[in-house]
Amino acid sequence: xxxxxxxxxxxxxxxxxxxxxxxxxxxxxxxxxxxxxxxxxxxxxxxxxxxxxxxxxxxxxxxxxxxxxxxxxxxxxxxxxxxxxxxxxxxxxxxxxxxxxxxxxxxxxxxxxxxxxxxxxxxxxxxxxxxxxxxxxxxxxxxxxxxxxxxxxxxxxxxxxxxxxxxxxxxxxxxxxxxxxxxxxxxxxxxxxxxxxxxxxxxxxxxxxxxxxxxxxxxxxxxxxxxxxxxxxxxxxxxxxxxxxxxxxxxxxxxxxxxxxxxxxxxxxxxxxxxxxxxxxxxxxxxxxxxxxxxxxxxxxxxxxxxxxxxxxxxxxxxxxxxxxxxxxxxxxxxxxx
Amino acid sequence: xxxxxxxxxxxxxxxxxxxxxxxxxxxxxxxxxxxxxxxxxxxxxxxxxxxxxxxxxxxxxxxxxxxxxxxxxxxxxxxxxxxxxxxxxxxxxxxxxxxxxxxxxxxxxxxxxxxxxxxxxxxxxxxxxxxxxxxxxxxxxxxxxxxxxxxxxxxxxxxxxxxxxxxxxxxxxxxxxxxxxxxxxxxxxxxxxxxxxxxxxxxxxxxxxxxxxxxxxxxxxxxxxxxxxxxxxxxxxxxxxxxxxxxxxxxxxxxxxxxxxxxxxxxxxxxxxxxxxxxxxxxxxxxxxxxxxxxxxxxxxxxxxxxxxxxxxxxxxxxxxxxxxxxxxxxxxxxxxxxxxxxx
Numbered sequence: 001x002x003x004x005x006x007x008x009x010x011x012x013x014x015x016x017x018x019x020x021x022x023x024x025x026x027x028x029x030x031x032x033x034x035x036x037x038x039x040x041x042x043x044x045x046x047x048x049x050x051x052x053x054x055x056x057x058x059x060x061x062x063x064x065x066x067x068x069x070x071x072x073x074x075x076x077x078x079x080x081x082x083x084x085x086x087x088x089x090x091x092x093x094x095x096x097x098x099x100x101x102x103x104x105x106x107x108x109x110x111x112x113x114x115x116x117x118x119x120x121x122x123x124x125x126x127x128x129x130x131x132x133x134x135x136x137x138x139x140x141x142x143x144x145x146x147x148x149x150x151x152x153x154x155x156x157x158x159x160x161x162x163x164x165x166x167x168x169x170x171x172x173x174x175x176x177x178x179x180x181x182x183x184x185x186x187x188x189x190x191x192x193x194x195x196x197x198x199x200x201x202x203x204x205x206x207x208x209x210x211x212x213x214x215x216x217x218x219x220x221x222x223x224x225x226x227x228x229x230x231x232x233x234x235x236x237x238x239x240x241x242x243x244x245x246x247x248x249x250x251x252x253x254x255x256x257x258x259x260x261x262x263x264x265x266x267x268x269x270x271x272x273x274x275x276x277x278x279x280x281x282x283x284x285x286x287x288x289x290x291x292x293x294x295x296x297x298x299x300x301x302x303x304x305x306x307x308x309x310x311x312x313x314x315x316x317x318x319x320x321x322x323x324x325x326x327x328x329x330x331x332x333x334x335x336x337x338x
Numbered sequence: 339x340x341x342x343x344x345x346x347x348x349x350x351x352x353x354x355x356x357x358x359x360x361x362x363x364x365x366x367x368x369x370x371x372x373x374x375x376x377x378x379x380x381x382x383x384x385x386x387x388x389x390x391x392x393x394x395x396x397x398x399x400x401x402x403x404x405x406x407x408x409x410x411x412x413x414x415x416x417x418x419x420x421x422x423x424x425x426x427x428x429x430x431x432x433x434x435x436x437x438x439x440x441x442x443x444x445x446x447x448x449x450x451x452x453x454x455x456x457x458x459x460x461x462x463x464x465x466x467x468x469x470x471x472x473x474x475x476x477x478x479x480x481x482x483x484x485x486x487x488x489x490x491x492x493x494x495x496x497x498x499x500x501x502x503x504x505x506x507x508x509x510x511x512x513x514x515x516x517x518x519x520x521x522x523x524x525x526x527x528x529x530x531x532x533x534x535x536x537x538x539x540x541x542x543x544x545x546x547x548x549x550x551x552x553x554x555x556x557x558x559x560x561x562x563x564x565x566x567x568x569x570x571x572x573x574x575x576x577x578x579x580x581x582x583x584x585x586x587x588x589x590x591x592x593x594x595x596x597x598x599x600x601x602x603x604x605x606x607x608x609x610x611x612x613x614x615x616x617x618x619x620x621x622x623x624x625x626x627x628x629x630x631x632x633x634x635x636x637x638x639x640x641x642x643x644x645x646x647x648x649x650x651x652x653x654x655x656x657x658x659x660x661x662x663x664x665x666x667x668x669x670x671x672x673x674x675x676x677x678x679x680x681x682x
Contacts, residue, residue: 045681052474055679074476082474088467092384104373105475149471 005030005157005189006051010060013046013213020046022213023060028191028206030156033183035200036193038210044193045085047210048159051191052082065156081150085162085193087142091135095126095145098134099152106153120148125174139166147175151182158182160192164199176203234277235299240268241292253289257281370477371485378489382455391451392497398447399501402440406432407512420624420641426521429509430528431621441617444532445610446568452539453560455490458553459483459544460675465553470680479676486544487537487668494536498529520646524620527650531620534660535613539564541667548675567608575604599629606656609663616656619649628652 006028013021021043028034036044049055051062053073061068067075089098099117108116121130124144129137137145143166150158160179164172180203183190194200200207201221208218217224244250247265254263254272262273272282279298286293382388406413406429413432416422431439460483463469473479502525506517542563546556579601586594605611619625623643627635644652 077474077476084470086467090468101377105370105477
């Protein structure tokens with residue numbers, strides 16, 4: 001990849017004997033929206049902390065905007081805006097003052113910093129609650145303030161750790177749209193970690209699936225589904241008006257088509273797994289043979305399936321390995337407990 | 339959060355980036371460190387905790403002043419006391435025994451002040467989730483520790499300086515006696531010493547706030563250390579002396595002197611002892627030594643006040659002791675904090 005803005009090479013982090021992040025290699029292009037997906041305790045936050053130099057890797061390097069995050073965290077932090085998952089503010093100050101403080105810390109305290117702060121507060125939709133103490137803020141408002149806090153510094157890279165936690169569905173949509181919009185217009189690179197699959201699916205160019213400290217797969221959703229469901233990257237279900245008289249004949253007829261891998265006939269439903277999308281040909285064939293079609297449904301593999309597949313694979317793998325299964329069980333239960 | 343595209347059109351195009359010339363001009367006041375110190379000072383001043391402490395100290399000061407003012411006449415006209423002409427020092431030290439003088443009070447209250455200004459410096463920020471946000475800004479980690487320390491010291495210094503200036507002003511109005519240069523120096527160095535003493539407890543409290551995740555734990559530990567030094571340490575030293583040291587009735591004078599010095603050295607491991615020693619010497623110019631003196635040493639000495647420089651020389655070991663322990667606490671806090679993983 002040519003202009004990688006985030007480069008992780010062999011990044012590893014131990015907590016005692018627990019390997020939180022395991023030999024992670026990852027490159028993120030400038031201007032990309034990258035989603036880091038994984039269950040709780042997968043090492044997402046640890047990875048992010050290492051990118052910001054807030055914790056030291058046990059091995060490997062993290063390079064952000066060309067700076068080594070461990071050696072030169074200040075240069076990295078000048079370019080990167082980070083919103084932690086549990087964003088906190090000074091409760092005894094108003095939201096405006098909180099934001100002003102951050103702006104001043106970033107050396108913006110000279111010209112029209114007040115206007116700038118106000119503009120930001122209005123942008124994230126907190127214009128009316130600007131002079132309230134942050135202790136009176138709801139979780140969602142704090143999250144928005146957190147975004148303002150990140151954006152006021154004009155970062156090149158934005159790292160968001162579980163950004164949609166605690167925001168209502170419409171809020172999430174707006175929030176993600178804003179992020180997407182920003183990335184498109186200003187060429188800002190966005191890295192967001194989440195376990196909310198749908199949301200990530202909506203905005204990310206690429207995703208990385210991260211379980212147990214390992215990056216199991218990365219790529220865009222299409223690539224991932226091809227990798228994972230190479231056997232059956234496309235599943236077409238055709239519902240017929242009547243039950244076909246000779247199922248065996250129908251199956252053999254369909255199997256002759258090159259792209260078809262598997263045919264299952266059950267009642268008046270026909271499931272056809274194929275390598276590529278040949279739905280039009282299939283429909284034409286059925287019509288030519290005189291079948292009445294009442295419904296055609298093409299199933300696409302979304303992130304949910306992809307994630308589930310990886311997660312399940314990993315779970316069974318670990319159960320079969322016996323020893324280290326505890327970690328995944330535990331992280332799974334923690335997820336459900338949340 | 340509506341139509342973000344419109345708002346962002348300019349924001350990222352560099353319109354608001356600061357011009358270079360303006361930056362260098364105002365750079366000093368807007369360095370992250372200065373910004374942090376300002377914010378911390380403002381936080382302290384607005385906090386109830388500081389207001390309560392302020393009231394406590396001002397009341398103590400007023401009480402001590404009242405007692406010393408009512409005894410001032412007796413103290414100044416006491417011809418046997420070589421210090422009786424230092425009116426303003428007498429204001430700080432004279433007492434009829436109903437209340438301890440101000441500087442003895444301060445050895446208790448100073449510790450309390452330092453502890454309460456610092457015990458939640460780092461861990462409260464961590465628990466609120468502000469620490470990680472703060473450290474994700476382009477600021478050096480040590481700037482945060484230093485800002486916490488410096489801002490509290492600025493407040494303490496302003497507090498004591500204004501109290502002593504009030505005292506001098508009040509004394510001038512009430513008695514009409516002009517102040518002497520030596521007195522100004524002595525009172526100023528008393529203020530500096532008090533700030534240094536508070537600084538020691540402050541750095542200890544910050545150290546504990548880095549170490550412990552809960553603010554209550556660090557506060558309790560700090561108060562525990564303070565209680566140990568003010569109450570139990572003396573008892574423990576006495577126990578050691580009684581069980582291990584020989585009976586003084588059976589010893590030669592040199593040996594008694596040696597053991598006495600040893601006991602004093604042991605007691606001086608407590609910071610409050612260092613502070614009391616140093617302030618006593620500074621505020622009572624006739625104090626010549628902080629240890630026992632032999633008859634030979636005293637022979638030929640005229641009971642007169644020492645010059646300021648000599649008093650400073652006597653207390654120099656105490657001052658360096660306080661400075662060293664402050665620096666040690668701070669260095670340890672620094673060491674623990676710098677490579678610590680920050681997460682909420």
